[in-house]
Amino acid sequence: MKIIRNSLAALVAAACLATSGGAAPLGDDGLHKAAWMRDTFKDLREDLAEATDEGKRLMLIIEQRGCIYCTKMHEEVFPLPKIDAYLKDNFYVVQINMFGDVEVTDFDGETLPEKDMVRKWRQMFTPTLMYFPQTVAGGQTAVEAAVATVPGAFGPATTFHMMNWVVDKGYEGDETFQKYHARMLIEEQK
Template identity: 40%
Template sequence: MVTRRQLLAPALGAVIAASSIPAAFGKARLGEDGLYQFDWYVESFLDLADDLAAATRDGKRFAILWGLRNCPACRRMHEVYMADPKVEAYIRDHFAVLHLNILGSREVTDFGGSRLTEKRLAAHYGIIGTPAIQFFPRQADDLAARPPRDREVARMEALPAQDGFLALFQQVVG
């Protein structure tokens, strides 16, 4: 005869094993603003030149992730794509990610010193949907003199298939 203890032991073992996964992996939280956040996303004074310089000092690439409250693709990106420890670790180790709200009202200082709300900055760069990710060069040397779209080295304008998501980040690093 099988006891309840014997039946529940494998399930208990799985729970214990799952709890030993490092806390940083797959733990996006939904912020008060409705955007998903990871603890490793950039805490910023919203000055893009400073954020890019800090990323470069840390040996990382600077990227802006544009999101929106209740965005199904943003949710999928955070809860499925980035829940993969390999994907999250790669992005965390190689990128400084600033998460902005495409309709947000916080003031952001652009590379040339202009102060725009998140919403106006998104329009300035031609960001029209979420999630979108802008990838910037390692140096801000002449970014202010370039047209906004020419400041980027790559852009994700819509959520790709899951197998292409990590490949995009790897391409930018390479």
């Protein structure tokens, strides 16, 4: 009886988590599928054009099956209402599977399977968030075009500040992200 009661309690808890906006569900590839992610043909030139047409910024998120840090971001950071809303309102997010076989076309026109494109971009950590400007010069690769690349899992404040810094084009100014982040932390404590 105790086992049944504990099992029922676990099921109720899981149902509550699922309906309270917890982590995005896992897809067949083992990666989280958040509502703000776009299912595209993974042609970065087309994705950038669509993002710009929508008044949003293109962001790539590189993830892999079983990544504990990806799960941390999807459970503890991305579902926070402020971050979730900011992602939906300001970013056009395309997911890349670090070991996937779906073809990706880079800004320079080269097409490779995801796993080979990630290797070309010299990315080795998951999650990695790559943020892009509204226009990319012809012939540039994603690594060359990115205005910021964030390898690994960070907490809510760092993630939110980075997204704001990119949207506000902080990379064009004199204030580095680190100084911006420190200033924002101080201002938020006031």
